[in-house]
Amino acid sequence: MKSEVTTQGQAVVVAFAGDIDLENSPKARQTLLDCVGKSGKVVVDLSGVGYIDSSGIACLVEAYQAARKKSASFALAAVSESTLRVLKLARLDKVFTITPTVEAAAG
Amino acid sequence: MIEAPPPAPPVADPLELLAAMSRDFAVAMDIEATLRPALGRIAEHLNAEGGALFLLDDDGSHLTCRACFGPVDITGLRLKAGQGIVGRVVAGNQGEVVRDVSKDPSFQGAVDEKTGFRTRSILCAPMSVKDTRIGAIEMVNKRGGDGLFTEADLHMLAALSTSAGMAILNARMAAALVEQERVRRELELAAEIQRTLLPRSDNENFPVQGVNRPARTVSGDFFDFMRLGDGRIMFCLGDVSGKGMDAALLMAKTASLFHCLGKNIVDPGRLMKAINVELCETASGGRFVTMVCGRFDPDRGAVRLANAGHEPPLFFRNGEPFVEFPADTPPLGLDPEITGVSDFPEVDVSLAGGTLYVFTDGLTEGRLPDGTMLGTEGLRALLTEAQAEPLARRLTRVLSAVDREGGVLRDDLTILAVEDRRHAARNTRPRPLPVAETREPGEILFAIRLPASADRLKYVRGAIHQAALGSGCDEAIAQDVVIAVDEACQNIIRHAYQGQGGDMEIEVWRSAAQLVVRLRDFAAPIDPSQVRPRDLDDVRPGGLGTHFIRSIMDNVEFLAPPGGERGNILRLAKAIGSRRKTRKRENAR
Numbered sequence: 001m002k003s004e005v006t007t008q009g010q011a012v013v014v015a016f017a018g019d020i021d022l023e024n025s026p027k028a029r030q031t032l033l034d035c036v037g038k039s040g041k042v043v044v045d046l047s048g049v050g051y052i053d054s055s056g057i058a059c060l061v062e063a064y065q066a067a068r069k070k071s072a073s074f075a076l077a078a079v080s081e082s083t084l085r086v087l088k089l090a091r092l093d094k095v096f097t098i099t100p101t102v103e104a105a106a107g
Numbered sequence: 108m109i110e111a112p113p114p115a116p117p118v119a120d121p122l123e124l125l126a127a128m129s130r131d132f133a134v135a136m137d138i139e140a141t142l143r144p145a146l147g148r149i150a151e152h153l154n155a156e157g158g159a160l161f162l163l164d165d166d167g168s169h170l171t172c173r174a175c176f177g178p179v180d181i182t183g184l185r186l187k188a189g190q191g192i193v194g195r196v197v198a199g200n201q202g203e204v205v206r207d208v209s210k211d212p213s214f215q216g217a218v219d220e221k222t223g224f225r226t227r228s229i230l231c232a233p234m235s236v237k238d239t240r241i242g243a244i245e246m247v248n249k250r251g252g253d254g255l256f257t258e259a260d261l262h263m264l265a266a267l268s269t270s271a272g273m274a275i276l277n278a279r280m281a282a283a284l285v286e287q288e289r290v291r292r293e294l295e296l297a298a299e300i301q302r303t304l305l306p307r308s309d310n311e312n313f314p315v316q317g318v319n320r321p322a323r324t325v326s327g328d329f330f331d332f333m334r335l336g337d338g339r340i341m342f343c344l345g346d347v348s349g350k351g352m353d354a355a356l357l358m359a360k361t362a363s364l365f366h367c368l369g370k371n372i373v374d375p376g377r378l379m380k381a382i383n384v385e386l387c388e389t390a391s392g393g394r395f396v397t398m399v400c401g402r403f404d405p406d407r408g409a410v411r412l413a414n415a416g417h418e419p420p421l422f423f424r425n426g427e428p429f430v431e432f433p434a435d436t437p438p439l440g441l442d443p444e445i446t447g448v449s450d451f452p453e454v455d456v457s458l459a460g461g462t463l464y465v466f467t468d469g470l471t472e473g474r475l476p477d478g479t480m481l482g483t484e485g486l487r488a489l490l491t492e493a494q495a496e497p498l499a500r501r502l503t504r505v506l507s508a509v510d511r512e513g514g515v516l517r518d519d520l521t522i523l524a525v526e527d528r529r530h531a532a533r534n535t536r537p538r539p540l541p542v543a544e545t546r547e548p549g550e551i552l553f554a555i556r557l558p559a560s561a562d563r564l565k566y567v568r569g570a571i572h573q574a575a576l577g578s579g580c581d582e583a584i585a586q587d588v589v590i591a592v593d594e595a596c597q598n599i600i601r602h603a604y605q606g607q608g609g610d611m612e613i614e615v616w617r618s619a620a621q622l623v624v625r626l627r628d629f630a631a632p633i634d635p636s637q638v639r640p641r642d643l644d645d646v647r648p649g650g651l652g653t654h655f656i657r658s659i660m661d662n663v664e665f666l667a668p669p670g671g672e673r674g675n676i677l678r679l680a681k682a683i684g685s686r687r688k689t690r691k692r693e694n695a696r
Contacts, residue, residue, distance in 0.1 A: 019565060019568075021565065021568075021593065022561040022564055022597050022600065023561035023562045023565070051589075051593075053590065053593050053594060054594055054597070054651040054652040054655055055597065057651065058651065069448060085583075085586065085587070086590065086655075089654070089655050090654075090655070
């Protein structure tokens with residue numbers, strides 16, 4: 001799994017490519033927390049994510065909680081059907097801010 | 108100068124005067140208003156120039172003149188108890204004739220000095236009923252003759268004083284009774300309101316049962332439980348510090364907050380935090396509430412619990428020692444920031460056929476017939492003894508040990524129990540896991556054995572995905588099956604080998620209607636009644652993953668491997684329709 005961090009306007013955009021599963025989620029977790037630590041606005045581009053499991057979801061949740069604690073904004077963008085399915089299973093689809101594109105969240 | 112009372116009919120017979128006065132007092136609503144005319148009558152009868160009636164203060168420290176008749180008005184005059192002739196008479200409970208005041212050292216000449224009146228002779232008799240000293244009546248300056256009172260006058264006054272004393276006492280008692288009645292009615296109303304806050308106990312078979320026995324009319328204890336839309340049950344039990352109306356009101360407030368907020372905030376730790384913030388906003392004089400809050404999932408026999416300063420709940424499963432859950436946080440109502448920005452810590456309990464008991468210290472501190480305290484040991488013994496009984500009866504049996512016919516409760520008694528009803532053989536020793544058959548119905552698609560390690564998960568996912576599609580599942584269902592199997596593997600990877608490493612074996616079977624995946628580890632047998640603390644900062648997917656598995660698969664169960672081999676088998680089954688049906692659908696398109 002690869003990750004890439006860029007800036008778009010005020011926001012820091014983290015793009016993941018590949019699977020965020022038990023093998024890769026520790027790395028994803030660290031990347032996400034770093035971004036939240038350094039920015040007041042974080043957008044997670046999930047368009048390249050083929051599979052995400054409960055450990056991946058847990059990273060997103062942890063980053064989301066960290067962002068809230070410092071009143072930073074945190075959004076998921078370009079979420080695929082399969083990723084949305086997992087978010088719904090975890091009953092988190094109404095909790096996260098989910099936008100169709102990165103621009104919509106970063107802009 | 109005080110006016111003479113309206114002329115009363117001449118009374119020759121002192122007994123008639125007594126009777127007349129008694130009648131006056133009996134009908135008087137305002138006892139003090141009746142005292143003056145009564146005094147006047149007595150003065151008339153005794154032919155005194157003036158008179159005064161003194162009443163003892165509530166604390167017995169002073170005598171105050173409450174009624175007066177004659178040329179000088181000393182109403183309101185206050186003397187220290189024991190002071191003056193009046194004081195002496197009250198203290199000694201003995202009437203006195205002071206024929207000539209100039210010869211008595213106790214005489215308070217001060218009043219005469221102020222008023223210009225010249226007191227020559229005093230008659231004073233105490234008002235008392237049995238041992239209760241009420242005051243005294245004093246008469247001054249006999250008219251006519253030598254102007255001095257006689258012993259006979261004293262006898263008369265004594266009789267009249269006694270009568271007046273009784274009347275005053277009766278009037279006071281009547282007023283007290285009225286007040287008591289008013290308070291009693293208020294408390295009963297409060298008690299009725301409190302009863303409406305308790306959950307209705309109409310279903311004896313409900314897996315959550317509670318009983319509350321207030322020690323007095325109003326209770327400081329409460330409990331509640333309610334079903335959520337998804338079948339899970341929120342419950343709570345609490346104890347307010349202190350007694351009386353204050354405590355009762357705080358109880359009502361807390362119980363209502365739970366009932367209202369608990370419908371939407373279903374995490375006990377978060378719910379208690381919200382309740383705490385609300386209580387602190389209107390905190391009243393150092394009062395606080397100890398409380399246990401929980402969520403029960405009857406389908407899984409699982410409880411999530413949070414405890415704020417309360418007596419530790421007890422978990423009991425037949426054949427095993429009791430488990431306690433001490434409080435992780437102080438009581439509610441003290442500090443809105445008591446856990447910082449976090450929610451209250453929670454604990455997860457797998458009931459696995461057992462029962463969770465929550466209760467107030469009124470129970471453990473209750474007295475047995477021999478006078479000793481029940482204590483936690485005694486409670487555990489009672490619960491163990493009574494475990495075969497149905498839940499509702501079990502609870503009343505436990506309460507009866509400290510709440511007996513004709514006894515008086517020292518403190519409110521409250522107990523609530525949450526029971527896992529899923530296992531039919533609830534009260535016997537826990538059964539070992541059922542043994543798996545050597546094979547599943549249908550045919551095996553593949554079996555693989557691989558190290559239980561995170562980097563292998565992608566291979567498992569790939570294989571399962573292919574197997575599901577190949578079995579006729581559509582993409583959405585295939586993805587779901589992948590998720591479930593992936594999560595099941597994660598559990599083995601994380602927990603089976605305690606970080607030591609080991610293998611896992613996966614078999615996929617396809618029968619006419621089902622896809623069955625068996626995941627096997629080679630570790631020690633699973634103990635279903637694990638209790639592990641849930642750290643809120645730890646969003647480990649362990650719990651979430653199990654939820655995924657159960658949401659996706661139709662049947663999830665743990666089995667022991669056949670032939671007594673070591674390890675565990677997790678069997679996941681999903682109904683996916685027959686091959687023939689699937690093909691038919693495909694042809695129809």
